[in-house]
């Protein structure tokens with residue numbers, strides 16, 4: 001069966017959520033041995049990083065290496081998504097009840113949606129918002145069974161519980177920023193190491209040793225490290241690297257609640273009842289609704305999909321040089337025409353980077369005729385020349401600029417040059433005599449619209 005990368009990514013994230021759902025089962029068994037939840041949290045991280053260390057040392061020690069920048073990222077990941085998350089979550093359980101803490105934890109998809117909009121420009125689509133509602137109501141019903149009296153609310157408890165949700169939300173947000181640069185195993189390994197180190201001062205590691213050398217407990221610790229740490233985190237981080245949006249990953253992960261309740265039913269014979277089943281169905285439907293998102297929006301060509309980054313608004317770059325403002329007015333009108341469900345970057349060539357062209361879905365570049373039918377020599381000429389070797393790989397592009405006494409020779413040559421560099425020139429460069437008239441500016445807006453329709 002040929003499954004595309006994105007589907008593989010979704011399945012991995014769903015797999016991660018399901019494995020996390022087993023944590024309750026293993027935790028419950030360990031609580032029988034008089035271990036506190038803090039100790040279980042700490043042993044999970046310890047077992048995770050020791051097992052992963054042994055595995056990576058034998059398989060590929062290179063994966064244990066990480067540079068300074070990566071180390072800072074994983075340290076934050078360990079601090080927020082492991083140490084602070086554990087402290088807040090167990091703090092919320094103490095201050096309220098397990099049901100309340102779990103529900104407050106599932107405010108995390110809301111934070112992920114907001115943060116991924118800010119940091120990764122992920123779209124807030126109607127499908128995502130409906131899915132978020134279904135997921136939150138679903139989690140509420142699954143955890144409480146519809147009984148509001150199962151909740152125990154107080155101000156500090158709510159605050160700490162929401163803090164846990166926020167820290168949990170930072171996991172996909174921070175991970176996403178490094179999944180393309182580092183191997184998933186490396187990220188997961190250091191996430192555990194730092195999580196463990198930051199959690200250590202708040203826990204009592206001796207508590208674990210006090211339970212003695214019962215082989216069953218140590219086997220449980222291995223399961224804890226393997227099944228509820230290494231495997232799910234690796235699946236999750238790899239899934240993210242396959243282009244799953246963080247906001248979707250966080251909703252899909254709520255499958256954890258469904259698995260946890262289902263296990264409680266089969267293993268501990270805990271009642272399911274109408275409201276819990278309704279909650280499970282809502283969580284499952286929230287995951288299904290998310291899938292509608294991609295298909296419909298892509299059909300309408302409102303977005304671009306990038307397997308590395310997920311779903312984004314299309315990017316249009318308008319890059320220009322202008323000495324007396326004529327080409328600048330043209331650039332502004334092109335940018336105006338391109339607006340509307342598009343991320344438009346209007347930038348002077350002095351401040352532009354190669355990525356502004358390479359990462360854009362369509363580009364407009366403007367420069368007046370200077371020298372003798374030439375491009376401006378200080379900034380535009382070297383910027384354009386830098387693409388000679390890189391190549392423009394069929395990048396959709398339109399050129400524009402103002403002139404005075406010539407007949408547009410510079411633009412004809414420029415069009416030709418960009419074609420030779422590999423650009424997909426959508427139409428011949430637009431030229432305006434000196435200060436662009438209304439008619440010229442109208443043509444510029446049309447160019448903007450054309451680029452936006454790519």
Ligand SMILES: Cc1cc2nc3c(=O)[nH]c(=O)nc-3n(C[C@H](O)[C@H](O)[C@H](O)COP(=O)(O)O)c2cc1C
Pocket residue numbers: 321322323324325326327328368369370371372373374402403404405406407408433434435
């Ligand atoms: C140094 C210099 C060289 C120019 N060379 C040409 C030229 O070869 N052909 C032409 O048609 N206009 C030429 N022009 C006129 C400019 O292209 C024209 O003034 C244009 O409107 C300037 O656009 P801007 O306001 O975006 O800088 C030149 C202007 C300057 C200052």
